[in-house]
Amino acid sequence: MAEKFDNLEEHLEKFIENIRQLGIIVSDFQPSSQAGLNQKLNYMISGLQDIEKCRQQLHEINVPLEVFEYIDQGRNPQLYTKECLERALARNEQVKGKIDTMTKFKSLLISELSKVFPEEMVNYKAIHGEDAPS
């Protein structure tokens, strides 16, 4: 998996670097730079071909659309990952808290019901196993 990304990353880096050099040539163009410019333009095309080839290897990769929003706003996309993990942990804690509370409640309810309805609770335990209050 990582190899695919490395391959794409490498091609993208080369492409960006080529574009940057192209920009430098164009920014202060000299007649002698024409050959270099033509070469860079063809490098750009071969770079696009390389990136196009990488596309086939990355079909199954899904990127959350929210990440694009971060990038469009000039923000670090790692912040999205961070917020996702923090949200997940917070929700996880909430659910765990609810489960723990309900477990305690059930235990207490069984304990109290056993005092008030001992026979029924014996029957209940026969159905649901030994639900002894913890």
Place this chain on the structure above:
Amino acid sequence: MTEMFSTLFGQNEAQGPPGSASLGFGPGKPPPPLPQNQGSMTGQMPPQLGDEGPALRKPGAMNEPFYLLRELPVGNELTGNTNLITHYNLEHAYNKFCGKKVKEKLSNFLPELPGMIDCPGTQDGSSLRSLIDKPPVCGNSFSPLTGALLTGFRLHTGPLPEQYRLMHIQPPKKKSKHKHKHHRPQDPLPQETPSDTDPKKKKKKRDDDPDRKKKKKDKKKKKNRHSPDHPGLAGSQPNSNSLR
């Protein structure tokens, strides 16, 4: 950070909370099947449970006094009771992203990308959203430009107008951890980096060093003056003044 996990979820979370297995929430034993007459019992129950309720329940109470009794959930189901970050082996990612402060700007994530990438993409129409909204025409293969096609790229000599030089403006970098792979001769120098400031500090230290030496020398001389075995007091005094 792992301590935080353990405090939040306890050490024995794999076994579930105490008594959870016995209560049917844990991975303990599955619930026993309901007796066959329970279904029929449920079917016999009237929708209204008024005064007749106990009377109707009486025959059933021999074996089964309960109705609307559901099966307990299966114990081995993955719920929020377990630490899901640990379950999916994401502690490393959690510590990496949440353990330390993640820098806000996009240029911190892509330090080697040229240009002003921290500006909103909507300003210059370079947003990824626009790429989704208006996807580019695909399917055409890229073919290299031949001599005839390259004639269209013959440029006039001279520098570009100012507004088109944005490509070379780099945001001021605070810290560059990675060394640049490629040599960039025409890049404008970053304004001020910690690597620049560090030598300054060092320089300052170096500048301070002679002063310190002077002070040390003075102290030594003063000590020597006060010491009884000092050879000459008069001769040393001007020297010390000149040093000051």
